[in-house]
Amino acid sequence: MGIEIERKFLVAGDSWRDRVKRTQKLRQGYLATSNGVTVRVRTVDDHRGYITIKAGGSALARAEFEYEVPVADAKQLLGYCRGAQIEKVRHTLELAGGEWVVDEFRGRHDGLLLAEIELYSPTAAFERPDWLGDEVTGDPQYYNSSLAALPSGEKS
Secondary structure (H helix, E strand, C coil), X not given: CEEEEEEXXXXXXXXXXHHEEEEEEEEEXXXXXXXXXXXXXXXXXXXXXXXXXXECXXXXXXXXXXXXXXXXXXXXXXXXXXXXXXXXXXXXXCCCCCEEEEEEEXXXXXXXXXXXXXCCCCCCCCCCCCCEEEECCCXXXXXXXXXXXXXXXXXX
16 A cells, blocks of 8 residues: 655745756546545546545545556546546656655646645655745645536636
């Protein structure tokens, strides 16, 4: 079983762009969200597909199971998703202390920037870059599954 330990922040500046080492285009949707369990389908750069199951409800640490699937299957499954699809560009950053990404949302959440750091322990210390804004770890408003569930036309 995999465990995801993640903290999430709003982005308050642009200096993170100098640290980008890889960029990917993501499209994702949710097949199910219930009782702290989500089942997500995602395409990456329109060439790879994944199914991810997250469980445990804890905002900081939870069970995560991710499996690569044929991209054609992932694209078909996106058509069965509940709510809206999430479109974003994920920038992987070259920073010490953990695995950092900045998600730059497109479509109906255009302009939303969220930074995430994956840690090896819930108590792991890390250096806060100066471009980080408020921490939103545990704020359901910023869960991707919540963003997908917003009524059409409503922006976060």
